[in-house]
Amino acid sequence: xxxxxxxxxxxxxxxxxxxxxxxxxxxxxxxxxxxxxxxxxxxxxxxxxxxxxxxxxxxxxxxxxxxxxxxxxxxxxxxxxxxxxxxxxxxxxxxxxxxxxxxxxxxxxxxxxxxxxxxxxxxxxxxxxxxxxxxxxxxx
Numbered sequence: 001x002x003x004x005x006x007x008x009x010x011x012x013x014x015x016x017x018x019x020x021x022x023x024x025x026x027x028x029x030x031x032x033x034x035x036x037x038x039x040x041x042x043x044x045x046x047x048x049x050x051x052x053x054x055x056x057x058x059x060x061x062x063x064x065x066x067x068x069x070x071x072x073x074x075x076x077x078x079x080x081x082x083x084x085x086x087x088x089x090x091x092x093x094x095x096x097x098x099x100x101x102x103x104x105x106x107x108x109x110x111x112x113x114x115x116x117x118x119x120x121x122x123x124x125x126x127x128x129x130x131x132x133x134x135x136x137x138x139x140x
């Protein structure tokens with residue numbers, strides 16, 4: 001059951017889709033991507049909150065668009081909407097607690113870098129983008 005009306009989240013979803021992120025809508029889609037044993041996957045747990053709009057999404061777009069090294073795949077799920085897909089992503093993010101927004105980088109099926117909500121709220125978007133670019137340099 002969705003928490004928000006689709007007309008409200010559609011432009012927020014589109015923000016990342018236009019930046020090259022694939023929207024995952026089911027647990028099966030999540031597992032298909034995150035169980036891959038080769039390559040890198042950047043996962044964004046998107047949200048309607050202000051820190052997602054003002055920091056997380058802009059930092060994601062900046063990091064991806066301005067990095068020489070990039071993840072093989074960019075995906076996103078939307079907190080409060082496709083609850084089963086979000087729950088499946090959160091299983092892959094353990095031992096980290098549920099957090100939205102959050103950003104995770106997987107390499108060869110293993111979680112290698114995590115940015116939780118409190119890292120997003122407590123930083124400006126340039127710091128978040130630089131953090132992501134550092135992770136891309138190290139793992140991609």
